[in-house]
Each structure stands twice: as structure tokens, then as C-alpha cells.
Amino acid sequence: MLLLCLLILSTGGCGGTKDGAEEVSLQGAGATFPYPLYSKWISEYHKVNARVRLDYQSIGSGGGIKQLTERTVDFGASDVPMTDEQLRTAAKEVLHIPSALGAVAVIYNLPGVASGLKITSDLLADIFLGKITKWNHPGISAHNPGVSMPNADILVVHRTDGSGTTAVFVDYLNKVSSEWVGRVGRGTSVNWPAGIGGKGNEGVAGQVKQTAGSIGYVELAYAEQNQIAYAEIRNRSGIFLKPSVANITAAAASMSAQVPDDLRVSITDAEGPAVYPISALTYILVFREQVDEQKGKAVGDFLWWAIHDGQKFTGPLQYAPLPDDLVKKTETRLRLLSFNNQPLLHR
Amino acid sequence: MIDPLRYRKVVNGVMTGATFICALAVLAILFAILGYIVAQGIAALNIDFLTKLPKPVGESGGGIAHAIVGSMLLIGIAILLGLPSGILAGLYLAEFGKNKLGRFIEFVTDILAGTPSIIVGIFAYTLIVLPMKRFSAFAGGAALALIMIPIITRTTQEIIQLVPQTLREGALALGAPQWRVTLGVVLRSAAGGVATGVMLAIARVAGETAPLLFTALGSHHWSTALDRPVASLTVTIYDYAKAPYDDWHAQAWAGALVLVMMIGMTNLAVRLFTHSRYSGTHP
Numbered sequence: 001m002l003l004l005c006l007l008i009l010s011t012g013g014c015g016g017t018k019d020g021a022e023e024v025s026l027q028g029a030g031a032t033f034p035y036p037l038y039s040k041w042i043s044e045y046h047k048v049n050a051r052v053r054l055d056y057q058s059i060g061s062g063g064g065i066k067q068l069t070e071r072t073v074d075f076g077a078s079d080v081p082m083t084d085e086q087l088r089t090a091a092k093e094v095l096h097i098p099s100a101l102g103a104v105a106v107i108y109n110l111p112g113v114a115s116g117l118k119i120t121s122d123l124l125a126d127i128f129l130g131k132i133t134k135w136n137h138p139g140i141s142a143h144n145p146g147v148s149m150p151n152a153d154i155l156v157v158h159r160t161d162g163s164g165t166t167a168v169f170v171d172y173l174n175k176v177s178s179e180w181v182g183r184v185g186r187g188t189s190v191n192w193p194a195g196i197g198g199k200g201n202e203g204v205a206g207q208v209k210q211t212a213g214s215i216g217y218v219e220l221a222y223a224e225q226n227q228i229a230y231a232e233i234r235n236r237s238g239i240f241l242k243p244s245v246a247n248i249t250a251a252a253a254s255m256s257a258q259v260p261d262d263l264r265v266s267i268t269d270a271e272g273p274a275v276y277p278i279s280a281l282t283y284i285l286v287f288r289e290q291v292d293e294q295k296g297k298a299v300g301d302f303l304w305w306a307i308h309d310g311q312k313f314t315g316p317l318q319y320a321p322l323p324d325d326l327v328k329k330t331e332t333r334l335r336l337l338s339f340n341n342q343p344l345l346h347r
Numbered sequence: 348m349i350d351p352l353r354y355r356k357v358v359n360g361v362m363t364g365a366t367f368i369c370a371l372a373v374l375a376i377l378f379a380i381l382g383y384i385v386a387q388g389i390a391a392l393n394i395d396f397l398t399k400l401p402k403p404v405g406e407s408g409g410g411i412a413h414a415i416v417g418s419m420l421l422i423g424i425a426i427l428l429g430l431p432s433g434i435l436a437g438l439y440l441a442e443f444g445k446n447k448l449g450r451f452i453e454f455v456t457d458i459l460a461g462t463p464s465i466i467v468g469i470f471a472y473t474l475i476v477l478p479m480k481r482f483s484a485f486a487g488g489a490a491l492a493l494i495m496i497p498i499i500t501r502t503t504q505e506i507i508q509l510v511p512q513t514l515r516e517g518a519l520a521l522g523a524p525q526w527r528v529t530l531g532v533v534l535r536s537a538a539g540g541v542a543t544g545v546m547l548a549i550a551r552v553a554g555e556t557a558p559l560l561f562t563a564l565g566s567h568h569w570s571t572a573l574d575r576p577v578a579s580l581t582v583t584i585y586d587y588a589k590a591p592y593d594d595w596h597a598q599a600w601a602g603a604l605v606l607v608m609m610i611g612m613t614n615l616a617v618r619l620f621t622h623s624r625y626s627g628t629h630p
Contacts, residue, residue, distance in 0.1 A: 027481070027482070027564075027576060029564065032589070035586075035590070036404040036590065036591075036592065039401075039403045039404060039567065040403040040404060042403070042567060043402070043406075044403075053568060055567055055568060057564050057565045057576070057586075058586060059561075059564075070480075071480050072476055072480055072481055072482060073482075201591070202588075202589045202591070219591075221591045224591075225592055225593065226591065317404065
């Protein structure tokens with residue numbers, strides 16, 4: 001049987017290399033959140049450069065980081081920057097290339113209450129800490145005059161699986177609530193003090209849609225596509241805002257001064273009147289030093305296209321384009337991409 | 348006093364009724380699932396769906412032809428790797444395995460058959476994907492083969508044990524060597540049953556998702572290269588079902604319908620095959 005395996009493997013290997021001479025195939029894997037955007041990019045980029053065959057599989061942010069580290073894929077993708085420890089495990093320098101912006105929407109199911117319930121950061125933290133348990137809590141009513149809040153229990157729905165969405169959401173709660181820092185903390189999956197779990201964005205969206213009195217958090221596209229009511233969140237300027245393309249871009253723009261050179265940054269709870277506070281960057285991850293010149297060049301060209309021409313595809317899919325100064329910073333990082341210590345991009 | 352005969356008749360009637368209702372319940376569940384898949388999937392099922400590549404979200408149309416081809420490729424690899432070793436192992440256990448080694452192999456086969464398929468996937472990932480530094484159709488097919496082998500081994504063994512001992516003795520008495528008896532007489536007369544086992548194993552792995560997630564991974568393109576990731580129906584359904592878009596949900600249902608039909612046809616083929624050709628000799 002082993003012999004048979006080897007035989008098949010060698011013939012398969014030959015077929016692969018023959019194809020490789022005419023086209024470059026690039027394999028990516030990682031975050032679920034930007035998957036629709038990347039699948040659009042794959043089809044659009046094929047029209048621009050038919051020689052490159054791109055493929056992307058949505059296996060989750062953690063999976064993207066792991067598979068990049070194992071070098072089973074040509075690029076990874078994650079909604080959260082790699083931690084220092086993960087970067088140490090990867091051994092070689094990894095470039096974080098922001099590809100688009102997104103937002104986490106706070107969704108709820110309250111019969112008789114329309115979309116756009118106003119929620120402050122304190123209330124949000126207290127609800128997810130399990131301290132506010134009734135929808136007619138005076139704190140909620142105070143910000144929603146004219147809305148008759150039902151005397152119903154609040155059911156918190158959170159993610160059970162490790163997820164970039166959770167990381168962004170709890171990153172925000174960490175910034176606005178000192179009690180959250182002490183009791184729960186950060187991460188792609190945390191020890192939730194209250195509520196029930198759902199698997200994946202679709203799981204949480206499904207739970208909330210079916211259960212009256214529930215509240216949860218999902219990526220904006222899931223709230224929009226499933227027509228679930230979502231909240232306006234109060235930002236640092238005291239203004240209640242729903243997530244929108246403009247509000248998400250504003251969050252990134254207001255943070256641009258603080259973006260470090262390696263582009264690993266959190267843009268939650270950003271300063272500014274037009275900022276939606278639970279916004280996030282999503283990244284494509286590549287090794288700075290590429291091991292294959294052809295592939296390295298192809299990855300570089302694709303990413304260059306993605307942060308420029310590719311940005312126009314973000315809006316219709318509920319993502320926001322990168323602000324201009326972040327694009328400039330990303331260009332600088334992308335130029336570092338190299339093979340044998342020689343830069344691969346000459347732009 | 349109740350008439351004992353009457354009492355018996357009443358109990359008999361009640362119990363028959365109960366079994367009938369239970370059988371009906373099982374059938375109802377089966378038909379509910381099938382009916383729901385057909386009702387949900389038929390809308391998105393058309394020629395384009397079966398022959399075209401997927402379109403990105405937001406553009407209507409497109410299909411899952413690459414996943415149908417990919418699934419067949421994966422099953423093909425699994426058959427190539429799993430069928431010979433499965434049948435030969437079954438043959439060994441039935442004909443020569445009446446000893447300690449045989450009982451040990453039997454035990455190991457049973458454990459392998461009970462291994463959760465995700466574990467098999469991780470196994471293939473560690474042993475094939477990591478050293479090759481790439482996800483590949485070969486890794487996916489190998490994982491499926493590992494799931495097939497114990498099923499084929501055990502059915503083959505059981506079928507061959509049903510071949511009458513007199514047949515073996517007759518062949519040996521006519522001067523045929525042992526290998527000839529085993530391959531030409533025993534295995535041949537059990538062929539129908541062995542084929543059934545193989546088909547059942549195929550139907551079983553055709554519906555597997557977990558072992559493919561980290562081996563064959565998935566793809567948006569045509570691919571028949573063994574050293575590249577390849578799409579499969581099951582993984583495609585999984586991906587589409589968890590996306591937020593309605594047209595992807597519709598395609599996931601249609602994909603489920605295609606998968607159920609493919610497995611259904613395999614099972615039907617088994618029935619026809621075993622009935623028409625081997626109804627006489629089939630043990």
C-alpha cells in the first residue's frame with residue numbers, strides 16, 4: 001500500500017509542476033469574516049491577471065495563523081493581529097497587511113422594539129457581565145425615551161468557538177469597562193460570565209433570531225443579511241451610531257496617527273464624533289522573506305491590487321475601505337516583501 | 348375472568364400495532380428529512396448548478412461542478428487506496444486468521460471503525476499535509492480510505508465466512524492449489540456481498556466532511572491534481588451554509604440534494620447489482 005501511495009504521489013507531483021510553469025497558484029486560508037470579500041477578489045483578480053490562480057478557504061482566524069506558521073499555505077488571514085508569542089512561534093518575520101475594515105454589530109430580538117436601540121458602553125458591559133438582567137432596566141430606558149421596554153429577561157448569546165469577532169468585541173469591552181478587565185479579559189474565546197453559546201456568526205445570529213429577549217454580537221454582514229435588529233452604540237464623543245461604511249472608516253482614520261510600523265493595531269473605541277466604536281481591521285498575513293520567487297511576486301502583486309483597486313468591492317459587501325493614509329503605510333510594509341533578501345515589488 | 352385466548356389476541360394486536368407505528372415513525376423521519384432537502388434544494392438546482400464554477404457572492408448563478416468532480420476524485424483515491432487492503436485483510440481474517448494474530452487484527456479493525464472521522468482527519472493532516480507542506484486531494488483521499496478500510500474488511504470477512512466449507516473442499520479435492528481456491532472460488536462466490544460492502548463504504552465516506560476540512564481543504568477552481576487542494580460537496584455545503592448570504596444558503600441546500608441523490612443512487616445500484624447478478628449464489 002505504501003508503494004502505491006508513493007506511485008500516486010509521484011505522478012500527482014509531476015502533474016502539479018507541469019501546471020506550475022504556466023500559472024502560479026496561491027493558497028490562502030484563515031478568517032471567516034472577510035471570506036465573501038476575498039471570494040469576490042479572487043474572481044475579480046482573475047480578470048486582471050489570469051496567470052495567477054488564487055484560492056482561499058475560511059477556516060477561522062486561529063486556523064489562518066496556524067497554517068501560515070506551519071507553512072501549509074502561501075498566505076494566512078486573521079481578524080486579530082498575531083500576538084508576540086505567535087510571532088515568536090512563526091520564527092520568521094510576518095507582515096500584517098490590512099485588507100479591509102469591518103464592524104461587530106450588537107444584535108437583539110425584542111418584539112415591538114425596532115432596530116436602533118441606544119446602548120452605552122457601560123450598559124453593554126453590564127449586560128454581558130450579567131449584571132443587567134431585565135430589558136426594562138432604568139439605565140436602558142433612560143437612553144431610549146419613547147421606547148416602551150418590555151419587562152423581559154435578557155438572554156445573552158455569545159460565541160462558543162474561538163473567533164476574531166469575539167476578540168474584537170471583548171477588546172472593546174476591555175477598553176470601556178475596568179470590571180471586564182478584571183473578570184473576563186481578552187482573547188478569541190473568553191470565559192463568559194453570562195448567557196448561552198452559539199457556534200459561529202451564523203449560530204449566534206440564529207439563536208438571537210429565534211429567541212425573544214436575546215442579545216448577541218455578530219459581524220455586520222450577518223445582521224444586515226438576516227435582517228436582525230442591531231443597536232446604536234455610544235462612542236467616545238457621546239454620539240449614538242449604527243455601524244456603517246463611513247463610521248467604520250472614520251474609526252480607522254482617527255486611529256491612523258497611533259498605528260505602529262508593523263500595523264498591528266486595535267481600532268475599537270476610537271476618538272471622534274463619527275466613529276462606530278466596535279470596528280476592526282482584518283489582515284492578510286505573509287512571511288516577509290518568501291521561499292519561492294514566483295509565488296512571492298504573485299502574492300505581492302495581488303496584495304498591492306487588493307489594497308488599491310480591490311477596495312472598491314468592499315462597500316457592497318458591508319465592509320469599509322481602508323483610509324488613504326493607512327494604504328500609504330501598508331504600501332511601505334508591502335515593499336519589504338523579499339526573496340533572497342532582494343525586494344520583490346518595484347513600485 | 349378474562350378469556351386467556353382473547354387476552355393473547357389483544358396483546359398480540361397491541362404489540363403489532365406498536366411495532367407498526369414505530370416503523371412508520373422511522374419512515375416518517377426519513378421522508379421528512381428527504382422531503383425537506385428536496386423542497387429547499389430544488390429551487391437552486393439547474394443545469395448551470397451542475398456544470399458551472401461558483402460565482403462570488405452578490406452575483407447570481409454559478410454552480411458547484413468543481414465540488415462534484417472533486418468529491419468523485421476523492422472517493423476515487425479512497426477506493427484505490429482502501430479497496431485492495433480492505434478486501435485482502437477481510438480475506439485473510441476469514442480464511443487464515445483463526446489465530447491470535449487474526450483476533451488481534453479483528454480487534455484493531457473494530458477500533459479503527461469506531462474512530463471518530465475528525466481524528467482520522469487530524470491523523471492525515473499530521474502525517475501527510477504537514478510533511479508535504481500543502482493541503483492536497485491525496486491527503487483527503489487517504490483520510491477517506493482509512494475510514495473505508497475497516498468497513499470493507501469486516502463485511503468481506505463476514506461474507507466470506509458464509510461461503511460453504513464444502514465448496515473449498517471440493518475445489519481442493521479437484522487439485523486446485525490453495526491460492527486458486529481462495530481467489531478463484533471463495534472470493535468469487537462471495538463477490539456480490541463484497542461489492543455490497545464496498546458500495547456501503549463508498550456511501551459512508553461520500554458524506555464525510557470532518558476528515559476533509561484539514562486535508563483536501565477546498566477550492567474554488569477545477570482541479571484534478573493530486574497534490575493540490577480540491578473542493579468536495581460536503582465541505583462546500585458546510586462553507587455555504589454558514590455564510591450570511593441567502594443565495595449561498597439556497598446553493599447549500601441544492602448541494603445537499605445532489606449529495607443525497609448521489610448516495611441514494613449508490614445504494615440503489617447495490618440493490619440492483621446484488622439482486623440481478625448474484626441472487627442465486629448470494630449467501
